[in-house]
Amino acid sequence: MARADAVSNRARIVQVARDLLSTTAELPMNAVAKAAGVGQGTLYRNFPTREALLAEVYRADVDQLVASAPRLLEEHDAATAFRLWLDNVADYARVKRGVLAALDPGPGHELAAGHTATIGKAVDLLLEAGRREKSIRPDVGSEDVIILLRFLSRDDAAERAHHLLELIVNGLRSR
Secondary structure: OOHHHHHHHHHHHHHHHHHHHOOOOOOOHHHHHHHHOOOHHHHHHHOOOHHHHHHHHHHHHHHHHHHHHHHHHHHOOHHHHHHHHHHHHHHHHHHHHHHHHHOOHHHHHHHHHHHHHHHHHHHHHHHHHHHHOOOEOOOOOHHHHHHHHHHHHOHHHHHHHHHHHHHHHHHHEOO
């Protein structure tokens, strides 16, 4: 198989797993392989365990979330970029809930903890841009925002995520 096909298969497997996790914490490997249009061998060559696949879904979402911050700042003022980034966070939290629910508590918490610093850098970038434009309060740090955002990964917050994000945004605005 050509290298491009292998990369395409891997990406498709991760996307299918992500899609399935948005509706259920169950993630049967045979269902992932079937929906991705790959054989069991291809699936297990890429992801030898269900946990490895879940970790890759989580990592890919964090990478995408972090990479979106500078792009949004190039296209929008800081306040708008931050609000749009928070919309991305709401989508990420939906998948995060699915991934962490599907993992044992130990590995799930280690997985989340390993990405906090990376997400914090994206938040710092957005906050600093907002401070320069004087649209974000100067006394807010990434740690504050991350604590608030952790509530989005709770099951009872899923239905109200956008309302909760609006409260966060309003609390971050300069007065």
